[in-house]
Amino acid sequence: MIKILAITQFLLLLSSVMIWGKSTFSAQLASFPSAEYRLVYQQNMLNAYRGEVLAQGKSDIHGTFSVSFSITSPQPLLLFIGNQFFKIWFTPEASLHFKEAEGRFEFNGTNALENKFLFDTRLMQPYTVNPVATSTHFEPDSQITYLSQLEKERWDQYRNTIAHQNVSPIFQSFVTGEINGFTFLQKNQYPQRFIYMTKTLRIEDIPENYYDFWQGFQLLDDATPSDIYHQSLQAFIEFKAKSKVGHSADMNELYQTEFALMDSLLKGRPLTLQRQKAEAIRFLIQYTDLNELSQKAIHTLYNDFPSSSYVVFLEKEWRKKTKTMLSSPSFQLRDSQGNLVASKDLKGKVVYIDFWGSWCQPCIALIPSSEKLQQKFKNQPVVFLFINFHDSKEKWLKTLQQRQLTGLHLKAEKENEAYFQEVFGIGEGFPRYALLDREGKLQSTAAPRPDSPEIVPLLEQFIKAEQKLSDK
Incomplete structure (x- = not known):
């Protein structure tokens, strides 16, 4: 006992x-x-x-x-x-x-050994690492040198501290993905900062040999748990596709090429292939109106991976999108004078909606393009509607005054977010644009940006379509 x-x-x-x-x-x-x-x-x-x-x-x-x-x-x-x-x-x-x-x-x-390494190399807190050599002007050689040196320092530390220790192969795969993925992704994104953010660089201004760094990209094993590796792989596939079809190719051709590249590159890596295809399809659903391609891609993913949880998710997202399309959104928000403006008040005009915030740098960078677009359609039945999110009223009004923004400006509050997420998918990120026809029906939750060559013919298309109906 x-x-x-x-x-x-x-x-x-x-x-x-x-x-x-x-x-x-x-x-x-x-x-x-x-x-x-x-x-x-x-x-x-x-x-x-x-x-x-x-x-x-x-x-x-x-x-x-x-x-x-x-x-x-x-x-x-x-x-x-x-x-x-x-x-x-x-x-x-x-x-x-x-x-x-x-x-x-x-x-x-x-796991003290592994985590000390992650902390010492700042992989544990990746956002504490400055991703650029300079953000004021485009210096491609300096950027490549800076990131290559950072990668070398990390690998040197790996060899000097844990390479000969008893660490698992999956951790080695994770570290490889984190170190290399960070380097490749930041090298790839560097020119985009000047093309799309500051708008001080054109695609044709990038040196022809800048993207030669992609020649060193290597596929990792199918079970690698590094998210940044998967992001860099996505960027690599996009680079390969654009190299094949050209930067001026339309989205339909580009994504068909990307899907074909995925099938070729990731043969024998079913987990990675599912993830990459699912991410691409999700983008198509959320940010484009390529409905036929989206449906075909979901069907192909189901045929290849019938038990994939991604298929269930994507089909749900597709049903949610098609349910809202051609519906008539109904909302009312206050303008800068405190007056309530309802969506029904805009019926009879094509409504181009810009979801934005003063905190969103890409949104602010596109304001000049929006102003040019407004001037082009000045005497046309088009309303340029700007709906602000996540700003205080004071910050919103200050931005309107300082930048002398034109168009119809409304302020969304916290209680409005759920509705706009359900109908317009604003939770997917800003900037985001939508289009209502003159009957108030939702035609697109992924309308082209104001600087896109596609936006002018699209607006003209809906103006003419409605004019033909009124003529009858």
Whole structure:
């Protein structure tokens, strides 16, 4: 009896320091006292990129908290705390302690080696790394050199610290994806900052050999858990497609070429192929009106991967889009004078809607193009409607006054967001444009931007169509 009691007491003591079958994570982060935190994993389109929550709560006044959770495979987890996040490596049934002391961070436990490396190379907090050598003017050689040197430093640190340690192949794959993916993606995005943000660069101004860096891109194994690798792979496929069809090719031809490249490049990598195709199809649904191509792509994905959860998600998104198309949105918002303006008040004119915010740099960068467009259709039955989101009333009015913005400007409030997300999909990001015909019916939730060569003929098309009907 005494022996049984002793064993029971021992098991109870053991269970107080370790939860069987679970991983444990504790933190002592002095910079985050009484801070809300979430530990999540698997951020993807299926959960709107919010991730699945493993644990959440609030740290104490010393920034201390402890959680336990279950995972089935080694993978990165994201710790959101305060206004920051940390990318942490975890394995099933592991134990890790994360401590901040006098501005330094220490790791102890099962995955301490991997996480110290991620922290030291700033892969743990990728947004603390400046992605550009210079953001004031275009210097391609400096940018390539800067990112190549950063990549070299990270690989040197890998070889000097953990290359010969007992780290798993999946962690090696993850690190490869994180280091190389960051480098390739930032090199690719650098010219776009000057083309689309500052508008100080034309595509033809980019040196012919700038994109030669893509020659070093390598496919990783099918199970790599690095999200930035998958983003860089997406950019690589887009680059290969544009090289084949040209930058002036229409979206239909470009995406058909991308799908063909995916089938060729990712043969033998079914998980990666599903993910890349699903991301492309989601973009087609949310940001284009290529309905025939979208339907065909969903059907092909189903035929190739009938049990894929991506198919169920995409079919749902497609049904949601087709349900709202040709409906008549109904809303009323206040203008800069405080007057209520209803969507029904605009009936009889083509309505080009610009969803924007003063915080959205691409939105602001497109204002000159919008003003030119308004001048072109000055005497035509077209309303240029601007709906502001996520600004305070004061900030909105100040921006209107400072920039002397023209058009019809309305302010959306927090309680309006759910409706505009359901009908127009504003949660997919700004800038975003929509088009209502003169009967008030929704014709597009992915209308061309004001600087697109497609917008003028599109507006003219709906003006003429309605004029023909009125003539009858």
